[in-house]
Amino acid sequence: MKGKNIMIRATLVFCFFFVTATAVQAANSCRDCHENRIKMEALGYGHFSVTQQEVEEQSHMPATCNECHLGNPAESDGNAAHKGMARLLVVSKKGLAAGSSPRAYPLEYGTNPVNRISAVADKGGKKVKDASVAAISWHDKNPGTLSQDFSVMKKTCGACHEKEFDEFSRSTMATNGKQSQYKGWTDKKRGPHDCGPWFEGNFDTIQQNTAVTMSPESQRINQKACNICHVGCLDCHFNPQKKSPTDRSKGAHSFMKTPTSESCYGNGRASICHAGPEDRRRGAGYFGDSFSFPEGSTPDVHLKAKVGCLDCHESSKSNQTVGHATVKRQAQGSCVRCHAEAVKSHAASLHKNLSCEACHIQNVGGYQATYWGPGKMAGTATTYFKFKAYYGYMPEPILIKDQKGRWIPVKPFPMAVMNQKTSPFVPGLYWRFPAELPDLQRTDDAWAYVGLFGGLPDNNKALLWIQMDKMSHKLGKSRSCDSCHTLPDGTQIQEVTWKYSDPGALPFSGSHEVFANKDGLFIRKMQSEKINLEPGYKLSALAPWAYLKDKWQVRGDFSLPQMKDRNILESVQKNPGSAQKSGIVHR
Template sequence: MERRRGDSYLGKEFSEPAGLPEDVHVAKKIECVDCHQTGPGGMGHIERKATCQECHIEVEEAMARSVHKNLACAACHVKVLGGYEMTSWGPGNIASRSNPFKKYSLYYGPQEPPILIKDQAGRWMPTKIWPNSMGGYKETVTPKQGLTFRWPKGETRDAYAQLGTFSFPGGNNNYLAWIQVEEVAHPLGKSRTCGSCHDSETQIAKVTWHYFDSQGAEPFNGSQKVIAGKKGLHVAHIKATSKISLMEGGKIENFAAWIKLGDIWKTRGDFSIPKSDPLKYRNLERAIKESQQSLLMLDRELKAREAKGEDVKKLRRRWKEAKAAAVHEPEILTETVQSPR
């Protein structure tokens, strides 16, 4: 859940792992409660949903007219994620007492970029995706292809892929396995490029992680890829990239069952980005840059006129609308932005 807690918003030394970027709103001294309403219980009842429209009116209006109107703002403006990259439940100690379902989740690292999927209403959103397994599960669970949203009516937009139960010789059988798919909201920043989505129909996120739980094994590193395409969603090439040294009593089948379970982390479905013409998006990117240069010159002109005491409120409003359209509605760009008079 790190992606929706304060550490992903604050970033830097507060992120997991440390050193990830802070949200662009942090530098502007914007607090969580400035965007997220709270209830009777204060921060304990904070509203998870927030809207960008309260502050970015021109952008929301431009997006509503755009070919990207079914795209969440964070889909473009979140580029890297932190937090869990693997979770295994197995025998261990909790509060110094033996427990059959100790959570080994300290596989922390970055995923870049987020994988875009459609939510319950068909709107594209960015997600964090990672494998989960729980040993010692007594029942047999059959796989269910595709994603299941935890709250079909939209209370949250988190989902999972039910992979079923698995076993292997000497394991803590059975293992219930699933792929966790969670909507992300931070850290917001400068947008991804058009090509990062539209150069290929297949989405690929690169993941590295560092295991540092107090049980199981000494710290070690690993990596994996999240591949989302026309044939399905796949967490692939999971591997340790440094030596695994077991602690006393540590067992691979408890804290790292993924090593024995193998290549099971996949589900069928179409998770591809709609096919587009890469050349078209290269041209749009160039048009956006040219428009931004013109807007920068206009901004300087308006500031100079403001400094002289001129009333340029209407022109400033038009400038904001033009800026929003240039970036968020590029498909209708037909001419260079002209100087407001």
């Protein structure tokens, strides 16, 4: 009798687990559909066929479909099952609207590192790159704003990675901590910036000092354009790629624990994230090549050496106390790990007050001018369109002293924003963030206020400044001694050439000169070939320099130290190796 009872209990337990497992499996409509290729093809979405095993092999995580994508796996109806689902966002050029409906084709993977991932469309029965797409964003972004969606991140990534999500939520990256501090063009604390102000939440402040009427829609479009660059969890850790027949970890669900350098540059989704401020704005980026403007600039020497971003910039990878998603901007201390002798001998050399970058960055590309004026953003008329495509080269950076007296390289270029009423600034050199701030809150970027100028036939008045971001990448062979010391009085002169290729006018070429001496820094001799405007655009909006000419100047001593004994320069020119032996430069 006892054995019979044991058998009955065992049978009941088996039945319980069998029924429970069957119920769970039956409730998982995600797998019921997506693991059945025949069924998915019949629905017209065969490319969305995937098994739980494939996902786990590619992501290295045991998460189920709904744990990452939300939705309702208990519903068998397709619409009900997908309700509330977080989807990939395909952002249209028109209005920067984010479409999240199922696509006729999956994403395509190419070889161009800038645009490795692309959305495709059907054209005459053939797959072609979808020309209507402005950007691709992952499903942890808000489709309305294109910014981080913390509610989705908390329910998905944060459900399993609670500590990491908590630390990320408080990081500079997640809070847009630097750029969001620019409250308007005339914000006293931070000044005007090449990227523009943080439009969200600052409409009234910006409109108050704008001489023409702004529309809330244009303000929203401008902010969405900013938000595309600001990161969520997936921007750093998601690494989709073409499925491999030999490597089962490669596919549409591939992840990486430690972000690659490519992920810092948008990971194949156009020139976004750090690609913009480095290769585009500063013009001295890590990757260069196809990321650079103009295309083809020499990459940082560390790229070839396979030294990645997180090898130099401290993060939770190298220091757990830093906090997830916090990456230290200042990386000077990391140089000694590979260049101990150079760092030591440099500290005792004649050039000890120069940063490494001051000598080792040349041929600076990217923006050579930028102007904010009326134009169109994503098909919407806006008071503030960034006419930025003055792409060209400055042979060597201009060197200036930072807040601690160290010489650093910058690329001074003219900037203006039109239709300003007043300005609170006094002409002079300013630093974005004070020197006494800790590293995580500080940058070494400078800017120079020029003035508020009239004299334009329209879009009057123009607030002028000179952008002077510090450059840290594109390290390579040192510039020559002559590039700094040819002129005995320490004057610096750089001839800049560029070509304009933004909306508003047919492409045109031009040039200017950056002149820095004991009296000040001057951007002068601005000239170009004839400018042919497109209908609806004003010359004052995209080329105010045509009226303002040599107005971009700031007073102060921008000269290099004068050589006490120019015989030293002559001896080094005859015997370059003597500079290292005699302690003029590092060994």
